[in-house]
Structures are given as C-alpha cells and as structure tokens.
Amino acid sequence: MARFGHTGHTGHTGQSGVAWPSGHTGHTGQTGAGFPGSNHSAAMMTALMLSREGIIGNWQPPAAKAVSRFDTASLEHLAGTPQAAVIDYELIAPVVINLVAQETDAPDGVAYLCHADALGSASKVDLMRLAAPGADIFEQQLDYLHHYADLRADRMEEIDVQLSDLTSFFSALAHFHPARSKAIFRFIAAALRFCATVQFRIKHGFGCPRPASFSAQVQPMIQTPDHGTLPSGHATEAIFLATLFKAMAEELATTLQGDAESWLSQFCSQCDRLAVRIAVSRTVAGVHFPVDSAAGAVLGDTLARYVLARVQTHAPNETEAAPLQWRQLDAQMQAFGAADYNIDTLDALRTGCAINDQTVTTLTTVDLALRHSPQLHWLWQTCVDELHRSAALQEV
Numbered sequence: 001m002a003r004f005g006h007t008g009h010t011g012h013t014g015q016s017g018v019a020w021p022s023g024h025t026g027h028t029g030q031t032g033a034g035f036p037g038s039n040h041s042a043a044m045m046t047a048l049m050l051s052r053e054g055i056i057g058n059w060q061p062p063a064a065k066a067v068s069r070f071d072t073a074s075l076e077h078l079a080g081t082p083q084a085a086v087i088d089y090e091l092i093a094p095v096v097i098n099l100v101a102q103e104t105d106a107p108d109g110v111a112y113l114c115h116a117d118a119l120g121s122a123s124k125v126d127l128m129r130l131a132a133p134g135a136d137i138f139e140q141q142l143d144y145l146h147h148y149a150d151l152r153a154d155r156m157e158e159i160d161v162q163l164s165d166l167t168s169f170f171s172a173l174a175h176f177h178p179a180r181s182k183a184i185f186r187f188i189a190a191a192l193r194f195c196a197t198v199q200f201r202i203k204h205g206f207g208c209p210r211p212a213s214f215s216a217q218v219q220p221m222i223q224t225p226d227h228g229t230l231p232s233g234h235a236t237e238a239i240f241l242a243t244l245f246k247a248m249a250e251e252l253a254t255t256l257q258g259d260a261e262s263w264l265s266q267f268c269s270q271c272d273r274l275a276v277r278i279a280v281s282r283t284v285a286g287v288h289f290p291v292d293s294a295a296g297a298v299l300g301d302t303l304a305r306y307v308l309a310r311v312q313t314h315a316p317n318e319t320e321a322a323p324l325q326w327r328q329l330d331a332q333m334q335a336f337g338a339a340d341y342n343i344d345t346l347d348a349l350r351t352g353c354a355i356n357d358q359t360v361t362t363l364t365t366v367d368l369a370l371r372h373s374p375q376l377h378w379l380w381q382t383c384v385d386e387l388h389r390s391a392a393l394q395e396v
Helices: 042-055 080-092 135-140 142-161 167-171 182-206 233-253 260-285 290-311 343-351 374-393
Strands: 095-100 110-115 125-131 324-332 361-368
Touching: 080 182, 080 290, 080 374, 095 182, 110 182, 110 290, 125 290, 125 361, 135 142, 142 260, 167 182, 167 233, 167 260, 182 233, 182 290, 182 374, 233 260, 233 290, 233 374, 260 290, 260 343, 290 324, 290 343, 290 374, 324 343, 343 361
Parallel strands: 125 324
Antiparallel strands: 095 110, 110 125, 324 361
16 A cells, blocks of 8 residues: 655756655644744753743733634644544544445455444445455466566566555646645545545455465565455555546646646546556556455545545535435455456446456445535635646646
C-alpha cells in the first residue's frame, strides 16, 4: 500500500524538488503550539516569561470576552493532527465493515461495506459486498506471476517509487502542484487515510495468502508485505485516486477554454490506464495475483464514490432531499477464475458485464440517505474553488 507524497525530485535546472504533503499513514505538523520563527526551547520559554514580567504592569480584568465558535464548517484555522482528526472522524463515523466467515455462495468469507449513520433516520445500507475467492483461484493464477516476471527490469523504477507514492503519477496528468494546490492535496490526503483504514480491515479479515506462499519460484523482487493479498492495496488506491482525480477534472473542465470535453475524455482515459498499470506492476513484482487487483478495483471504486457522495452532500433546506441512487456492487471473486486484470476487465467489473462468460459483479441501485457534514463540504468546496482558480493556467 502506498503512502501519499514524496520529497520531490531533482528539477531540470538541477535544483531539488519541493516536498509533498505527508502520507496517509502520518500527519504533518505538531500537536502542541509553536511560535513564529522559533522551535520549542528552554531559551524561548525563558524569554517569553521575562518579556511578560517586563510589560504586563498591574493586572486588569479584561474589558471584552472571547466567544465560542461552535462546530465551525471551516477547518482552515487548524493544521496537522487536529484538522486531520476532525476530517477522519467525519468520513469514517457512519461506515461499518461486516466480515462474515462464510455464506452459501461464498465459503471463503464475505466483506460487507455499509453506511449506518447513528445520527440519521435512515436504516443501514450495504454499499458493497465482496466475496473472497478460494485457494483454487489463486493456484489458477500462478502462471501470471511467472509470465509477468519478464517485465521486472522494465518496471523496476516504477515499482520502487510506487512503494511509497501513487499520487504523483496522477498529479502528472494535469498541473497539480503542492504550492498552488494545497486544498486539493489536503482532500486527497484525507481521502487516502480513509481508504487505507477500510482496505486494511478487509485485508485482515480475509487473510488470503500471498503468491510466495504458493510457490518458491515466484521469488518477488521486493519484500512481500506482512498483510493479506486480497484486495490489493495498490489496486484499491489506484482506482480510488483515479476516480477522485476524474471528479476534480470535471470541475476543472467547466472553466477551460477550447474543447474541454475532449480534454476531459482523454484525462479520464489516462486515469484508468494509469490505475491498471499500477495494479499490474504489483503482479510483475511478484506480490499480487490479478484477482487481488480485481477485488481492489471493486473496493476502490466503491470507496471513491462514497467519499465523493459524502463531501458533495449539501446542507438541508426546508424540504428533505431525495435519497441518492447508490450503485451497489456485489462482487463474487471466485467467478473471476483465471482471468487477468486489465482495462477491459476493469470496465466489466464496474459495469457488471461478464468476464470470460462469468458474472463477477452484479449491480443493484439502492436508496442512500446521507447527512450533511459541514466539515466535509468545506473540504470539497475549498478543493473546487482552488480548481476553478487554477483553470486559467491549464492548457487545452
């Protein structure tokens, strides 16, 4: 699973790159207060005490009082851990992961991703059902590990960088830069933290063995991670990011000059192709089966659509808003069989089309009532405002 951000690269003029925001497994900043121009130190504390003693004079009761700011939508005044904690809670609070050891059509375990808002009036809604495959499917897919190994030398640099950074690859599709895209990267970082929380819980629940556990001839080119193989974290995050970046591109396209529709179509196509390449590279490296990536695509697509639905839910007015028509995926990964993961199977997984004459995903439309979160709406709206401001600098 990739962390978000890297420390930059050497530019064309020989200068070092700028630092990207920290990854989804950590937080930027410090919890405590700091003072401009100085770090915490005994000298600073002593200087502040002496300064106070020298200027306060006689103590006087304050003539005015500060007022509380109850549950403000804007988190702009917060940074680092406090800001991240508020956003993370708002995203994860209504989410329930239900792991079932076996069902009639899924003897190897099922993961349900559900929306169940304790503060809302609606009942629990299943966002996705993901049924794990059996060991026989992993065995059928071992040949892919052998054949894809021929690409290891070609993809070595990509595989290495993508151990810790996927976002930079999607950012390269348009002019996203940390200095001018702070709100965008704040949104992406928060979304990735949410994605990681869900995917790791499901990975642990399934506990599926990695390719190296099946054959001593796999010999991965990188260290096999200590967690389960399905769903693939890289495939999950790649589709997750692709979906979020496509949503941001739609906002960007509204203010572009020229043939914005063609630009958007090309951008979205590149997002999907990039997501598939990232996932396949994990099979090339020897640490994932194609079925892991297929399961990750189902999970990543579901999580991204859910995040977008949450952040785009508007404040209620006098009339209750109609429930969202949610596209619920029921994925039976046993049916994936000996199929490979590529752009065609990705499309089939998202649309419910057959793969090798087998139905892997079934689509159902269900009502999903979402409660407005002022903080999540702020997170998205600041991102949208930033996209619109930067649109004039994009080339079509």
